[in-house]
Amino acid sequence: MNKVPMTVEGEKRLRxxxxxxxxxxxxxxxxDIAEAREHGDLKENAExxxxxxxxxxxxxRIKEIEGKLSNAQVIDVAKMPKNGKVIFGVTVTLLNLDTDETTRYRIVGEDEAEIKAGKISVTSPIARALIGKEEGDVVLVRTPGGDVEYEISEVEHI
Incomplete structure (x- = not known):
C-alpha cells in the first residue's frame, strides 16, 4: 500500500x-444497546x-482511523533541513501578483486539510505547484477559475 504523508499533529489528533x-x-x-434490549420487543424499539x-x-470510524494510521508516513517538519524550499508540512506565505493579496497556507496531509484554518492538502493544485520551489519564486497555479500567479514571500518550518 502507498504511504500517506501526515504531520505529527495530524497523527496525534487521529490517535x-x-x-x-x-x-x-x-x-x-x-x-445503550443493553439498556434498550431490556425494554422488550426489539422490532418496534427505536432506542x-x-x-x-x-x-x-x-x-x-474506528476501522477508518486504524487504516489511515497503518498507512501513515508521519513527517516531523521541525527535524527537516531549513533551506527555504517548499516541502510537506511547511507554512507558506504567498502574494497574489494580480490582486496584491497575501495568504498563508500550511501544506498538510489530505485528512488534515481545512481551508478555513489555512491548511491545504499536499495533493491540492496550489500545493503541487509550490512543492520544490523557494522563497522569491513566482509560481503559476492552474485553478478552475483560471491561472493565478503567486510569489512565494516566506517559507516557515513550524
Whole structure:
C-alpha cells in the first residue's frame, strides 16, 4: 500500500480520536444497546435501532482511523533541513501578483486539510505547484477559475 504523508499533529489528533472512540464512545453505545434490549420487543424499539446504528458508525470510524494510521508516513517538519524550499508540512506565505493579496497556507496531509484554518492538502493544485520551489519564486497555479500567479514571500518550518 502507498504511504500517506501526515504531520505529527495530524497523527496525534487521529490517535486521540481513536482513543476516545474505543474507551468512551464504544462502551457507552454497548451500554445503550443493553439498556434498550431490556425494554422488550426489539422490532418496534427505536432506542435499540438508534443505538445499533450509532454502533455501526463508531465501528466504521474506528476501522477508518486504524487504516489511515497503518498507512501513515508521519513527517516531523521541525527535524527537516531549513533551506527555504517548499516541502510537506511547511507554512507558506504567498502574494497574489494580480490582486496584491497575501495568504498563508500550511501544506498538510489530505485528512488534515481545512481551508478555513489555512491548511491545504499536499495533493491540492496550489500545493503541487509550490512543492520544490523557494522563497522569491513566482509560481503559476492552474485553478478552475483560471491561472493565478503567486510569489512565494516566506517559507516557515513550524
Amino acid at each position: 486521540d480520536e481513536l482513543t476516545q472512540l474505543k474507551s468512551v464512545e464504544r462502551p457507552k453505545v454497548i451500554s 435499540y435501532h438508534a443505538a445499533r446504528e450509532q454502533q455501526g458508525f463508531i465501528e466504521g
